[in-house]
Structure formats: C-alpha cells, structure tokens
Amino acid sequence: MKRVIKTRRLVLLAIIVLPFAVAWAEYADVVINMQAEDKGMSPVIFPHWFHRVRFQCSVCHVDIGFKTKAGASGITMDKISQGQYCGACHNGEIAWSAENCDFCHSGTPGLETGVEGGHKTAGPGYY
Amino acid sequence: MTRYSTLKLLLLLATATAIPATLARDWKALEEDDLHDRSNPAVGILQEPEEALSVLAPDSAGNKVNWVEAIRQGQIKPRASLYGDNPVRQHDTDVVMKNTLDLPFVLFPHKAHNEWMSCEMCHETLFRSVRDGNAISMERILEGEFCGVCHGAVSFPLTECNRCHSVLRDAVPASISGAVVPKE
Numbered sequence A: 001m002k003r004v005i006k007t008r009r010l011v012l013l014a015i016i017v018l019p020f021a022v023a024w025a026e027y028a029d030v031v032i033n034m035q036a037e038d039k040g041m042s043p044v045i046f047p048h049w050f051h052r053v054r055f056q057c058s059v060c061h062v063d064i065g066f067k068t069k070a071g072a073s074g075i076t077m078d079k080i081s082q083g084q085y086c087g088a089c090h091n092g093e094i095a096w097s098a099e100n101c102d103f104c105h106s107g108t109p110g111l112e113t114g115v116e117g118g119h120k121t122a123g124p125g126y127y
Numbered sequence B: 001m002t003r004y005s006t007l008k009l010l011l012l013l014a015t016a017t018a019i020p021a022t023l024a025r026d027w028k029a030l031e032e033d034d035l036h037d038r039s040n041p042a043v044g045i046l047q048e049p050e051e052a053l054s055v056l057a058p059d060s061a062g063n064k065v066n067w068v069e070a071i072r073q074g075q076i077k078p079r080a081s082l083y084g085d086n087p088v089r090q091h092d093t094d095v096v097m098k099n100t101l102d103l104p105f106v107l108f109p110h111k112a113h114n115e116w117m118s119c120e121m122c123h124e125t126l127f128r129s130v131r132d133g134n135a136i137s138m139e140r141i142l143e144g145e146f147c148g149v150c151h152g153a154v155s156f157p158l159t160e161c162n163r164c165h166s167v168l169r170d171a172v173p174a175s176i177s178g179a180v181v182p183k184e
Helices: A002-021 A048-052 A057-064 A077-081 B003-023 B049-053 B067-072 B110-114 B138-142
Strands: A030-032 A044-046 B093-097 B106-109 B179-182
Touching: A048 B049, B093 B110, B106 B110
Parallel strands: none
Antiparallel strands: A030 A044, B093 B106, B093 B179
C-alpha cells in the first residue's frame, strides 16, 4: 500500500514539474555558417523574433529574396555590401550598417547552418 | 484528513499548478541559448528576447507569442515594405479542407496570414490558387512542405492540432470542399 502511494506521489510530482521543464520559448534563430567559419569569422545568428516585430514576413522572403530554407539563399558579404540580402536594410539607413561585424557574427564556433527548432520543435513531442 | 482526501487535494493542487505552468513563459537569455558565443562583445549589447517578447500577446506553445494577436491588439505594427509605402493587398476568405480522414476539417483563414504577409509569400510557389489543387498531407507538412515551411519554429508548432483542425465534421455542408468561403 505504501509503495502505491509513493508511485502516485511521483506521478503527481511529474504533473507539477513537467510543464516547467518544457516551458522555454522557441526563438527560431537561424544559424548561418555556410562560409563564415571557413573565412575566419564566427557563425551568424539571425534572430527571427527581432525582425518580425519590425517587418512582415514577405518583406524579407519575397521583396528581398531570402529563401525559406536555411542555407539556400547563397548569402555572401560581397552581396551584402552591394545592398543585397541583409544589406538591403543594414546599410546605416534603415538599420545599423554591416560594419558591426560582431552583431551578426556572434555564434559559437562549430555551429551548423539551420533553423533552431525547424519544423520539428523542441516539444512536447518530436514534432 | 484521510489518505484519500489528501491525494485528492494533491491532485487538485497539481492541476491548478499545471495549467498556469503551461502558460508560463520562460525566455532564455542570449548567453544561455547555446548559440551565442559568451565571449562575443555583442552579447550584452544585442536586445534580449525577454525584453521584446514578454510584453506581447501570450501563447502556450512555440515562440510563446501569439503573433496574430500582437498585431490585432496594436502591440506591434510590422512594416509591409522596406520603406513602409507599399501596403499589402488584403484578402479575407476562409478555405475549408475536408480530406482529413476522421479528424475535424481544417479551416485556413486568409486574413490572419495576410495580416502578416503578401500573397506572393505562398502563391503560386508553396500553394497553387486552385480549388483542390494542392496535394497537401500531414506527412509532407511534417517534412517541412506546405504549412510546415513556417509552422514549427517560426509560426505556432505542428503539435497544436486543433488550431487548424478546428471545424467539426458535421458543421460544414457537403457542397463546400476545399472551398473558398467568402466572409459576410
């Protein structure tokens, strides 16, 4: 009888604790490291959340031409300097200019290109 | 107090705690997110997610922000173009998708999507604007096609079944299938 009660208490404890364990918000940050580290820079961390507060999806994904698949756009610093991709805004006019290397190249070395979470989320299930 | 009522009390407490806990929103700081390099000088200058997101309409899953509500409540006004001078064409119809085995039908609201993006975001690349013209399946969505391009990490996750499968099967006339339903 005592063991049964203990098991029940464990289950109850799990019910109380589990929601806290999976409560982290997902940011959908994009790691861009197709070329960065090969060229001696840290990977780029693109915060989706920061940008969508300011712009609708289609501004970047239609007007500027960012693909909806990480690593598929072929972004280079050359193109950014010429006003393409990030450089369409990060030109010192709409947003701070691309001279602030650290602001974007702020990732931990070794990260692979991809969306954090992707369409497969952190929980509660696999998807 | 008997043992039974103690358990009952515990269960009540657990339920009462678990529900708000699911709605609780915890924001990882940049230096704890396993992505940013703590030694990078930008960490400490870049905005923290909690500062921007904790004040927006709450959601129980994914980003923990209800982005559609955030716009509707006027908390944010994301620009429709780089220089803010090119408003997006608005389209307010619902599409009911009936090929859902025995699950509730899917209702796709154009409006909620259109408030966030222009038509070209989906048409004619991800979705053809033809009635019953898209071979959408959950399998392909879970593999990141169709709705799964955004719904996951960026828009509310695919574990939120009922938010799309929201129409009871006997609530829609048989004549409506894959149909564009105009709003009154």
